[in-house]
Amino acid sequence: MNYVIQNKAVIFCLLVLTTAGCQMPNVQPFADATAQLRQAVITTGNLTIAAMRATPYTDDESNVIPLNSENHPANRLTDIWAERTRAMDTLVNYSDSLAQVVDAGKSAEKTASNLVNSISNIADTMTGGEGFSDETGALATLIVKYGVQLKAAHAVDQAVTAAHPVIAGIGKIVKKDLSSLAILYNNEYVDILDNIDEEYGVRNTYRMDLIKKVTVARVDMLEADFSNESVAEVSKIEKLLAATEKDHQEFTAKMQAAKTNHHEGQRAFATAINAVDFWIAAHKELHLAIRENRRPNVQLLLTAIQEVKIAVDNVREH
Amino acid sequence: MSNQNFEDMARGLQSILGKIKTSLTSQQRVQIREELSNFMSELPYKPQYEKIRQIAKTTSQKLRREITESVLDDLSSRNEELAGYVSIIAAITNKADADAKIVRMETVKLAVDAATKAITSAKAVKKAIADDDLQIAGDQLEALMEILTDLLVDLAKSS
Numbered sequence: 001m002n003y004v005i006q007n008k009a010v011i012f013c014l015l016v017l018t019t020a021g022c023q024m025p026n027v028q029p030f031a032d033a034t035a036q037l038r039q040a041v042i043t044t045g046n047l048t049i050a051a052m053r054a055t056p057y058t059d060d061e062s063n064v065i066p067l068n069s070e071n072h073p074a075n076r077l078t079d080i081w082a083e084r085t086r087a088m089d090t091l092v093n094y095s096d097s098l099a100q101v102v103d104a105g106k107s108a109e110k111t112a113s114n115l116v117n118s119i120s121n122i123a124d125t126m127t128g129g130e131g132f133s134d135e136t137g138a139l140a141t142l143i144v145k146y147g148v149q150l151k152a153a154h155a156v157d158q159a160v161t162a163a164h165p166v167i168a169g170i171g172k173i174v175k176k177d178l179s180s181l182a183i184l185y186n187n188e189y190v191d192i193l194d195n196i197d198e199e200y201g202v203r204n205t206y207r208m209d210l211i212k213k214v215t216v217a218r219v220d221m222l223e224a225d226f227s228n229e230s231v232a233e234v235s236k237i238e239k240l241l242a243a244t245e246k247d248h249q250e251f252t253a254k255m256q257a258a259k260t261n262h263h264e265g266q267r268a269f270a271t272a273i274n275a276v277d278f279w280i281a282a283h284k285e286l287h288l289a290i291r292e293n294r295r296p297n298v299q300l301l302l303t304a305i306q307e308v309k310i311a312v313d314n315v316r317e318h
Numbered sequence: 319m320s321n322q323n324f325e326d327m328a329r330g331l332q333s334i335l336g337k338i339k340t341s342l343t344s345q346q347r348v349q350i351r352e353e354l355s356n357f358m359s360e361l362p363y364k365p366q367y368e369k370i371r372q373i374a375k376t377t378s379q380k381l382r383r384e385i386t387e388s389v390l391d392d393l394s395s396r397n398e399e400l401a402g403y404v405s406i407i408a409a410i411t412n413k414a415d416a417d418a419k420i421v422r423m424e425t426v427k428l429a430v431d432a433a434t435k436a437i438t439s440a441k442a443v444k445k446a447i448a449d450d451d452l453q454i455a456g457d458q459l460e461a462l463m464e465i466l467t468d469l470l471v472d473l474a475k476s477s
Binding site: 052062083084086094097101103104108148155159166173176180181184186194197201202204 | 344345348351352354355358359362363364376378379382383385386387389390392393394396397399400401403404406407408410413414415417418419420421422424
């Protein structure tokens, strides 16, 4: 009876040769990148909305628009950006679904192994231990595993093929949206910096006048050959100038912090815009990799997404 | 803050205001606002400069509103196209979810089919042995092995 089994094992081998090349597509990097891109979209939206609320908005008659008014531009942006967040949620669901199909295919290995073991046990029992050899069982497991995985790979291929033009279309819109949002963000930072400047403006002008005065007084002191009167004048102005130091340091620190925040925000926008291109390219690469039965090359995407993560984390820490 | 006098500052403001044209993009308008901002930071907080500051500030605020309005309109104009794409992706996602379930069910179905066929065949072998009909038992056993191996071949083919 064993010869039957051995012959069948040859058939298994042939079948395995035809199926063992099936690669389950690695969709996880794309799924991770989509989740990170979603976070970047949410964070840049929140940054801009917060910047719009940071300084008062005035209407054409210079009346301040209340923050809770539906006419306040920040509230209009909140509504528009909520649509973008929902779109990103849909993309995350899409990439998660691809991962689910792949997982279903991968879990076939365990089920297949259990199935073949059961069959093998029955064969062993019936033949007094001369049923399937271990190798035959392993080959059979591979056949079932790859068979189910081929189905999964086909399902992912169908989804990715249908989705690619849409992914490219959404990517283009997200890129344009992020560019538009960056303009709004920079527009608001003009006011944030102006407000700090205005807060300290009178004191800064006073300080500048003192600096000019002390410069002139020092020249006068030299020309007066350090007369008591000229030295006293320089000393008096220097004391006044020293008294402004703490306030000036506070101004400089506040201005520097605002400029750093602005810079970090700009970096988050730039890296997110850049990452969208890699994200679209990664989806195309996933599509090609499935067709060509190879692992997708996602190195550039991973680098871009890592940069986005760092930029977004930096901004969120502030 | 510079050492420029009132006339210099007035000319500076005039130069910036001269760049404002209706054809400017929002990005270019932001750049003009940044120029106005730098200009104002150079302007002394003294009564004689207040008029210049007021003009610069009012102009900057007008530009701010124009930029915001224009960009928000720009964003809104893409809402419909985005919604269309999102509904397609949602449909593809639903199909992929269904496919994931089918793939899972496929494996379970294979297991159930295999178990059913194997058990049916094994029962026949057991019955033949119980009946002490070794010839039939041998044939049944060989048939069982055929079924088991064919089953695995079928599994591969059906995939």
